[in-house]
Amino acid sequence: MRLFALRDYRYLFSAQIIALFGTGLTTVALGLLAYDLAGPRAGTVLGTALTVKMVMYVVIAPLAAAYVGRFPRRTLLVLLDVVRAAVVLALPLVTEVWHIYVLIGLLQAASAAFTPTFQAVIPDIVTDESDYTRALSASQAASTMETLLSPVLAAVALAFMSFDRLFLGTSAGFLLSALLILPTRIPNTRPSAHTRARDKATAGIRTFLRTPRLRGLMALNLVVAAAGSIVVVNTVNYVRDDLGGSQSDVGWMLAASGGGTLLAALALPRVLGRIAARTVMTTGAAVLTGGTIAAVALSAADLTTWTGTAIVWAVIGIGMALIITPTGTILRASVEPHEIPGAFAAQFSLSHLAWLITYPIAGWLGTNVGLTVTWSVLAALAAAGTTGALLLWPRHDGRQTPTGPATHTRPAPLTDRSTLSKAA
Template sequence: MNVLTTFSALTNPLFARLYFAQTVSQIGDALTWVGLALLAAQLAGPAQAPAVLAIALTLRVTAFVLFSPLAGVIADRVNRRTLLAVCHFGRMVVIGLMFFASAVWQVYVLMFLLNALTAFFTPANQATVPLVVGRDEARPAFALSSATTELLGIVGPGLAGLLAALLGARALFALDALSFLGAGLLILLLPALRAEQGAVDRSKLADVRDGTARLWRDPPVRFALLMELVAAIAGALILTVTVTRIEGGLQLGEAQYGWVMAAYGLGATLASLAVGAAGKRIPLTRFIALGALVTGAAILPGDLLPLGGLMLFWLLAGVGQNWVNLPTETLLAERTEEAAQGRVYGAHFAWSHLWWAFAYPVAGFLGTHLPSRAFFLGGVLALLVLGGVWLTHQQAVRRATGAASAP
């Protein structure tokens, strides 16, 4: 496998502009979430800041589930360059207003608006990748975007913390607004981006239903979507209970928590590069099945591991998470015709976040009521779901893909 294959997508000038626009905006995103945590502590006090953040995350998922199916339909019907630019500039305005927020309710309103715009942006951006590189070259393009996202997830919070110390927490929102401005201007350098399709004689509601129907009637795509539930269960445990294990169980501090979560992000980054380097030699459904197994199994011993063990197993969990989510994005491109990709990505964005809306309360219950066994029980639940999906879909996926060894 050649890791440089992952970067081959940048030889396409249209994708390169799209990629750099996404990267600029994601640097700003890293600033936003650190700024939000600091702003919550300022407005509500340190004791209530977690509650404020929890409500903000709930509003985030709610906006995604409500708006992304419609957003995907609109992406199929309009010039995506215009849609992407409007979303960037809209988020610039909303984040700019966060600089002036003086009450918690204002934070809630602005975060809902921000994520409503993100719900329109993300499916359109995902559907645009195969549009500019072609379905056959989508794997390295998605892999590079994923690797960059994961890498920024590692270095972004540290950069945000440094800038907050130098400039103040609210300055992070101003910098993020500038990142969206820059990303929007880069998008405007692209030519018109519109999916090829004939005259549209269906209602938007019919297209919303069609997007979801396409997810569930195609066995490999349905298999991937259900495996994302496995990843959501394991991922929710990692994101919500790791801090309890580090600070409560191991009696360590914030620095050690950062190391463990950095290992998790590093695993996802390396996994992205591996998917891109593998090219088409490994079926996507095999990556997805292996990833679900790895991330579910990796959290099983989490209640007993010391710091070094947690870092190693969380790195593996990050690999598994990525090997479920990244190949699924590519699978959607390869198994959906261009004219329907927007609504399919929109429906997928909603359903995949609905899994997290289920997984977060499960993780919260286990972490609160059964903290000494939370990772083990969560891992068992994830692997039970995996087993059920495998048993019910294995033969159908093999027939649909025409590969005797898949998934």
């Protein structure tokens, strides 16, 4: 592939994959660390830690995207990787719950600055428009693969070692990512149409607010977060306490959700060539709503079976893929080419804002009032997001050109087969 013939992109993409898997392993290990320190209240600890993470992403990511041009980007990326490696190395040494919150705040502040910086670098290295589209798709595919493989790798590793060793591997991964970035040639920042930092930080969000399909996407972000929080926050306590499973079993149950995500993601390119993205994504929202209701039924009826839980978790994974996988295509077709980085940065912040709402619900309510009530609240949020997406995203919101995404300001409906097949 011509894209991977670009040396600098190849190095940066490799660094991204390593960092993604490091982040995934940290998430699994963090849940087990919370359980080790807090036992039955692990959901509260994990929910709070992940809330801190989302606050950092929502607040820092837009500011980083606005101000990153003032610093040497290669040096900044390397420094952020080193910071992440040091923080992760310190996590297994904590003895108090509040230590987790402080370290997670530092870790996610670095990650929140790293992501928009990395995204801003790619279009300067991959200058061909078609290659840039492929680069965005490759990054999305890497994130999908990480969702599946990180829990699997964690489950296998936990069969032979304690969870604190996962932090050591993650720290080494961040250092390797820094070493891969060092030899890359990253050019200076290109001038932006938005000269003020505030304009840079808010340009993408303003685009979301004025574009019907992107307003629908914001509602779909809530659906993903509501269902995903059940898996991310509550799996540890549910598997360890209700199912009586081991540390490794936690990883395998998370892998069940990731497996559903991967299966759906592999099937979607052909589906998106025939069915409108709106239909696929709203179907995903319905699947996620159904998955959360099924989780409520499992808890309410006390049907704590391995098979039933794995099926529900896999259904949630499938629904998440139906929404997340077409998102990049939606963003690219809804904005002008020079606005693509801003749109992706806005989606990064807005999607994490949804998780900022649902993580505390899953963690704090799950510990204090039980999983049945908590999952009922999350199911209601998923249903509200699904309804909102159907109302905010009209069936026909523009015209589509026959050869590619629309280049005018009015958004296109993304129903053209050739365009979607090419983008996928």
